[in-house]
Amino acid sequence: MKGRLTINRRRVINYLRKYWSLYVMLSIPIAYFIIFRYIPMTYIQIAFKRYSIVQSPWEMPWAGDNGFEYFIKAFRNLDFLYALRNTLLLNFLDLIMGFPAPIILALLLNELAFPRFKRLTQSVAYLPHFLSWIIIAGLAKQLFAPTSGLINIFLNRLGFQSIPFLNDPTHWVFTYVFLGIWRNVGWNTIIYLAALTNINPELYEASAIDGANRWQNIWYITLPGLRPTIFTLLILSLGNILSSEFDRPYALSNPLVNSVSNVISIFVYRYGIRGLQFSLTTAVGLFQSVVCVIFLVAANALAKRFGERGIW
Amino acid sequence: MVKSKRTKAGDLAIAFVCVLLILVCLLPMLNVLARSLSSTEYIIRNEVLLWPKGWNVEAYRLVLSDSKYTWSLAWTAILTVICVAVSMTMTILCAYPLIYRDLKGRRFFNTMILFTMYFSAGTIPHYLLYKDLGLLNHPLVLIIPNSLSVFYMIIMRTFFYSIPDSLRESAEIDGAGPVRILFSIYLPLSKPVLATLSLFYAVGRWNGFSDALMYMNDRRYHPIQLLLYNILNAVTSIEIQTQEGFASAPGISDTIQAATVMFATVPILIVYPWLQKYFISGATLGALKD
Numbered sequence: 001m002k003g004r005l006t007i008n009r010r011r012v013i014n015y016l017r018k019y020w021s022l023y024v025m026l027s028i029p030i031a032y033f034i035i036f037r038y039i040p041m042t043y044i045q046i047a048f049k050r051y052s053i054v055q056s057p058w059e060m061p062w063a064g065d066n067g068f069e070y071f072i073k074a075f076r077n078l079d080f081l082y083a084l085r086n087t088l089l090l091n092f093l094d095l096i097m098g099f100p101a102p103i104i105l106a107l108l109l110n111e112l113a114f115p116r117f118k119r120l121t122q123s124v125a126y127l128p129h130f131l132s133w134i135i136i137a138g139l140a141k142q143l144f145a146p147t148s149g150l151i152n153i154f155l156n157r158l159g160f161q162s163i164p165f166l167n168d169p170t171h172w173v174f175t176y177v178f179l180g181i182w183r184n185v186g187w188n189t190i191i192y193l194a195a196l197t198n199i200n201p202e203l204y205e206a207s208a209i210d211g212a213n214r215w216q217n218i219w220y221i222t223l224p225g226l227r228p229t230i231f232t233l234l235i236l237s238l239g240n241i242l243s244s245e246f247d248r249p250y251a252l253s254n255p256l257v258n259s260v261s262n263v264i265s266i267f268v269y270r271y272g273i274r275g276l277q278f279s280l281t282t283a284v285g286l287f288q289s290v291v292c293v294i295f296l297v298a299a300n301a302l303a304k305r306f307g308e309r310g311i312w
Numbered sequence: 313m314v315k316s317k318r319t320k321a322g323d324l325a326i327a328f329v330c331v332l333l334i335l336v337c338l339l340p341m342l343n344v345l346a347r348s349l350s351s352t353e354y355i356i357r358n359e360v361l362l363w364p365k366g367w368n369v370e371a372y373r374l375v376l377s378d379s380k381y382t383w384s385l386a387w388t389a390i391l392t393v394i395c396v397a398v399s400m401t402m403t404i405l406c407a408y409p410l411i412y413r414d415l416k417g418r419r420f421f422n423t424m425i426l427f428t429m430y431f432s433a434g435t436i437p438h439y440l441l442y443k444d445l446g447l448l449n450h451p452l453v454l455i456i457p458n459s460l461s462v463f464y465m466i467i468m469r470t471f472f473y474s475i476p477d478s479l480r481e482s483a484e485i486d487g488a489g490p491v492r493i494l495f496s497i498y499l500p501l502s503k504p505v506l507a508t509l510s511l512f513y514a515v516g517r518w519n520g521f522s523d524a525l526m527y528m529n530d531r532r533y534h535p536i537q538l539l540l541y542n543i544l545n546a547v548t549s550i551e552i553q554t555q556e557g558f559a560s561a562p563g564i565s566d567t568i569q570a571a572t573v574m575f576a577t578v579p580i581l582i583v584y585p586w587l588q589k590y591f592i593s594g595a596t597l598g599a600l601k602d
Contacts, residue, residue: 019492022409029406029460036457037428043437113323121330123588124337129412132519134537138544138573150343150486153358192575246522272436273526285434295432
C-alpha cells in the first residue's frame with residue numbers, strides 16, 4: 001500500500017518536474033480567457049435585472065415580468081425591430097450572393113491555363129481583404145458619388161441617369177452586398193483552392209480518356225471534391241445569420257440610409273454605449289448570441305443528417 | 313485538333329474574366345490615387361478618371377502639416393507594433409503547451425478555449441467589465457482585450473503539430489525542457505506561420521476602430537481609422553447637402569479626402585507584396601481541421 005503511494009507520488013513529481021513550465025506558460029492565456037471571455041458572461045444577468053451604477057451585477061434588483069422585462073421592451077422597440085429586420089436582410093443577401101461567389105472564382109482560377117497569370121490574379125484579388133471598411137467606404141464614396149464619382153461619370157457619358165448607389169436605401173443594400181463580395185471574394189477562394197489540391201489528379205486523367213469536357217469535369221469531379229468544404233463553410237455562415245458586423249455597416253452608412261443600415265450591433269452601440277440603457281442592450285446581445293448558437297447547432301445537425309461531416 | 317482549339321477559346325474566356333476581376337480590384341484605388349494628385353478644377357469638371365490631371369500635391373502637404381493627423385499615424389504605428397508583440401506572445405504561450413498530447417487537463421483547456429469561439433457575452437458585458445477594471449479610456453483597452461484570437465491560435469497549433477514529434481523526443485532525451493525545445497526547435501522552424509500571424513494581427517490592429525469608438529473617448533489615443541472616419545463623414549454631410557439642392561463646392565475637400573484615404577492605404581500596400589508568400593500558406597493551414 002505504502003509502496004504504491006510512493007510510486008504514484010514519484011510519478012506525479014516526475015510529471016510536474018517535466019511539465020511545470022507548460023502550466024506556467026498556459027496560465028497566462030487561460031487567465032486571459034477567464035478575465036476577458038468568461039467573467040463578462042457573469043454580466044449577462046444584467047439582462048434580467050435593473051441596471052444600477054452603484055451595485056455589482058449580483059446585487060442588482062430583478063427586472064419585472066419574471067426578469068424578462070427588457071426582452072419584452074426590446075421587442076416593442078421599433079428601432080430594435082428594424083435592426084433585427086436589417087440584420088436578417090443583409091445577412092441573407094450576403095449568404096445567397098456572397099457565398100457562391102468564391103466557389104465560382106475558385107473554379108475559374110482552377111481552370112485558368114496560364115500559371116503565372118493565375119498567381120497575379122490571386123495576388124490582386126486577395127488585396128482588398130487587407131483594406132479596412134473605413135478605407136473601402138472612402139473609396140466607395142469617391143467612386144459612387146452621385147455627380148463626381150467615376151461610375152456615375154461613365155453612366156452619364158453613356159447617356160444613362162446617375163444611380164444613387166449609397167444615398168438611396170434600396171441601392172445601398174446592394175452596394176453593401178457588392179462591396180462585401182469585392183473585399184472578400186478573393187480571400188475566401190484560398191480555402192477552396194486548398195481543397196482543390198486534395199482532389200486526386202488520376203480522376204481528371206481518367207475523365208480525359210473518357211472524353212469528358214470542361215463542364216463535365218467541373219460537375220462530376222471538381223464540385224464533388226469541394227463538397228465537404230462547402231458544407232463546413234455553409235454551416236458556419238448559417239450560424240452567423242443573426243450575428244452582425246459592426247465595422248462594415250457603420251462605415252458604409254449615412255443619414256440617408258439609416259432605415260436599412262441600422263443593424264443590431266449598431267443598435268447596441270447607440271442604445272447601450274451612447275444611450276446607457278445597459279439592461280436593454282445586454283438583453284439584445286444575449287438574444288443574438290443564443291440565436292447564433294441555436295442556428296449553428298441546427299445547421300450542423302442538418303448537415304450531418306445529409307451525410308456530411310459537420311464542424312464537430 | 314478541333315477540340316484543342318475549342319479548349320483554347322475557353323481558356324481565353326476565363327483569362328478575360330480574370331482580367332476584368334483584376335481591373336475591378338485595382339481601378340477604385342487608381343481612381344482615388346489620381347484624384348488625390350489632381351488639382352481641384354479638373355475634379356469639379358469630372359475630368360479625373362484614372363490618371364491625375366493638373367499635378368497637385370497640395371492635399372498631401374495639407375494632410376502632413378496637420379499635427380493631429382501625423383500624431384495619429386505615429387500612434388497607430390506604435391500601437392500596432394505593441395499589439396503584434398503582445399498577441400504573438402499570447403498565441404505562442406497558448407498554442408505550444410496544447411501540442412503535448414500527455415499534458416493533463418489538455419482536453420479541458422481545449423474545450424474552454426473553443427467554447428469562446430461560439431458563444432460571446434456581447435458588447436455591453438465587455439464594456440461594463442472594462443469599466444469595472446478601469447480600462448475604459450486607458451490605452452491598454454486597445455491592446456489587451458482582443459490580444460488573443462482563438463482562430464489564429466488554432467492555425468499556430470496546427471503548424472506546430474506538423475513538426476515531427478520525434479524531433480521533440482530526441483531533444484527531451486538530451487535533457488532539454490519544454491522552454492528550451494520551444495526556443496531551439498519550434499520557433500525557428502515556424503517562421504512562415506509566425507510571419508503570417510504577425511501580419512494578420514498587424515492588419516487587424518491597423519484597420520480596427522470599433523474598440524476605440526466604443527471604449528476610448530480620449531481623441532489623442534484614437535487610431536488612424538477613426539480619424540479617417542471623421543474626416544470622410546465631415547465631407548459626406550456636405551455632399552448630401554449638394555444632392556438635396558444646397559450650393560456647395562466639394563472640390564478641395566474631395567482631394568483631401570482622397571489623400572487621406574491613400575495615406576491610410578499605403579502602409580498596407582507596401583508590406584503586402586513582401587508578406588504575400590507567407591500568408592497564403594498560413595491561411596491554408598487555418599482551413600485544415602484539427
